[in-house]
Amino acid sequence: MVEAVATNQTILVVGGGISGISAALEAAECGKDVILVEKNPALGGRISQLYKYFPKMCHPSCGLEINLRRIKGNRNVRVMTLTEVAAVSGEAGNYSVTLKRKPRYVNDKCTACGDCATAVEAEFDDEYHFGMKQRKGAYLPFNMAYPQRYVLDPRIIGSDDAEKAKAACKVDAIDLDMAEESIELKAGAIIWATGWRPYDAAKIQPYGYDRFANVITNVELERMMDPFGPTGGKILRPSDGKEAKDVAFIQCAGSRDKNHLKHCSRICCMASLKQTTYMSDLYGDEGKSSIYYIDIRAIDRLDDFFRKVWEDENVSFIKSKVASITEDKETGNPILHGVNTEGYQRYSNPHDLVVLAIGMEPSVAPADFPIEVVLDENGFVEQDEANGAFFAAGCTADALDVNRSVQNATASALRAIQVVNRVAATEAEG
Ligand SMILES: Cc1cc2nc3c(=O)[nH]c(=O)nc-3n(C[C@H](O)[C@H](O)[C@H](O)COP(=O)(O)OP(=O)(O)OC[C@H]3O[C@@H](n4cnc5c(N)ncnc54)[C@H](O)[C@@H]3O)c2cc1C
Numbered sequence: 124m125v126e127a128v129a130t131n132q133t134i135l136v137v138g139g140g141i142s143g144i145s146a147a148l149e150a151a152e153c154g155k156d157v158i159l160v161e162k163n164p165a166l167g168g169r170i171s172q173l174y175k176y177f178p179k180m181c182h183p184s185c186g187l188e189i190n191l192r193r194i195k196g197n198r199n200v201r202v203m204t205l206t207e208v209a210a211v212s213g214e215a216g217n218y219s220v221t222l223k224r225k226p227r228y229v230n231d232k233c234t235a236c237g238d239c240a241t242a243v244e245a246e247f248d249d250e251y252h253f254g255m256k257q258r259k260g261a262y263l264p265f266n267m268a269y270p271q272r273y274v275l276d277p278r279i280i281g282s283d284d285a286e287k288a289k290a291a292c293k294v295d296a297i298d299l300d301m302a303e304e305s306i307e308l309k310a311g312a313i314i315w316a317t318g319w320r321p322y323d324a325a326k327i328q329p330y331g332y333d334r335f336a337n338v339i340t341n342v343e344l345e346r347m348m349d350p351f352g353p354t355g356g357k358i359l360r361p362s363d364g365k366e367a368k369d370v371a372f373i374q375c376a377g378s379r380d381k382n383h384l385k386h387c388s389r390i391c392c393m394a395s396l397k398q399t400t401y402m403s404d405l406y407g408d409e410g411k412s413s414i415y416y417i418d419i420r421a422i423d424r425l426d427d428f429f430r431k432v433w434e435d436e437n438v439s440f441i442k443s444k445v446a447s448i449t450e451d452k453e454t455g456n457p458i459l460h461g462v463n464t465e466g467y468q469r470y471s472n473p474h475d476l477v478v479l480a481i482g483m484e485p486s487v488a489p490a491d492f493p494i495e496v497v498l499d500e501n502g503f504v505e506q507d508e509a510n511g512a513f514f515a516a517g518c519t520a521d522a523l524d525v526n527r528s529v530q531n532a533t534a535s536a537l538r539a540i541q542v543v544n545r546v547a548a549t550e551a552e553g
Pocket residue numbers: 137138139140141142143160161162163166167168169170173175176177178206207208316317318319320341342345390394397481482483486487516517518519523524525526528
């Protein structure tokens with residue numbers, strides 16, 4: 124058991140995506156002591172897997188780099204990766220927390236030279252690319268990963284590969300004896316920023332995600348666009364590697380559906396509109412997109428973005444909830460079946476590739492919270508006095524875009540600061 128130096132004036136932030144990073148920075152830049160824990164080996168969360176951001180269409184790596192620089196330059200924030208919260212007890216202003224930290228098997232001497240990865244033979248599905256690509260058993264989670272330190276996959280520990288990795292490291296950065304640690308600490312307030320996960324597309328049986336190679340998800344498409352990703356920055360059909368120039372987007376795939384997620388995931392209309400621009404960027408007038416939708420929910424000022432795509436003659440909008448997908452065995456084309464509700468015509472439309480605009484669900488299931496928390500019917504954390512000084516940030520609070528996540532995280536940081544300020548004032552008086 125390790126004791127971390129933290130007091131009931133420390134703010135614990137759980138989840139190192141854009142919301143957790145923002146909340147941690149806002150509090151730290153107000154002079155507060157912050158511990159930021161992330162279960163993955165690197166900070167960044169889901170935005171690190173996006174190719175471009177709507178509405179400005181810039182690369183998320185740019186904003187992420189600025190925030191990481193702020194974190195590196197601020198001594199008030201301590202970052203713990205590969206770490207999760209095992210237990211929480213206590214109350215606002217006085218929480219006792221147990222963290223579990225998994226071994227990285229690589230210490231801070233690592234220079235990220237990559238020699239260990241070259242030496243190791245075992246390969247595994249790369250979770251960063253949703254398994255569309257393999258990575259070595261010694262790896263850097265992604266190019267911009269912070270910390271810039273390699274990780275050894277626990278599945279190679281005890282094998283020849285682990286010894287090969289150790290032998291290849293010239294700076295003695297590999298420590299095969301690292302073990303899981305339990306860490307105890309105090310915190311005055313907790314900001315919960317564990318974010319979202321993509322809804323499991325295989326559960327939407329009529330769409331055949333688990334049966335048809337050329338039915339993919341919107342998050343997988345983001346990875347395809349990465350020049351270092353599984354298809355080298357091109358939209359290719361998984362069945363035969365051909366360029367997909369006629370792509371269908373199915374909206375509300377698993378959202379607004381009583382059998383799946385009841386809520387509107389709020390960003391997937393904008394995500395598909397954005398992804399049609401990937402098609403025109405890659406293939407110009409040859410790239411055709413068809414959006415099958417119930418209604419388009421482009422939020423606030425993002426409406427302008429919608430107008431632009433709506434007027435693009437290479438993008439068609441079909442007002443319909445797609446009923447089912449079958450596959451043309453000869454061509455591998457998915458065929459979409461349904462009724463166009465503007466005119467009530469039945470259709471059976473083949474496309475090169477189908478992208479399911481799947482929605483966001485909270486990444487932590489209701490039963491997995493370490494302390495009792497008030498949740499809404501969709502599993503998002505409510506802003507409720509009964510939660511004490513346990514505050515949700517970003518997509519833990521709702522399905523949000525980045526702008527709203529950051530605003531929400533800033534509000535949570537303010538609430539947490541108010542709690543630890545009260546603790547400090549009480550201690551000064553007493
Ligand atoms: C297809 C698609 C495209 C999108 N495109 C855009 C876009 O162009 N523009 C835009 O504004 N928004 C976009 N979004 C939305 C955007 O991804 C979210 O707004 C953003 O990821 C929210 O960040 P977050 O930090 O709240 O959550 P996350 O990014 O999910 O971060 C949560 C972090 O917490 C960590 N974590 C989870 N559980 C634990 C745990 N138990 N302990 C410790 N750590 C934990 C995770 O590993 C992760 O690092 C898109 C979403 C989708 C689905």
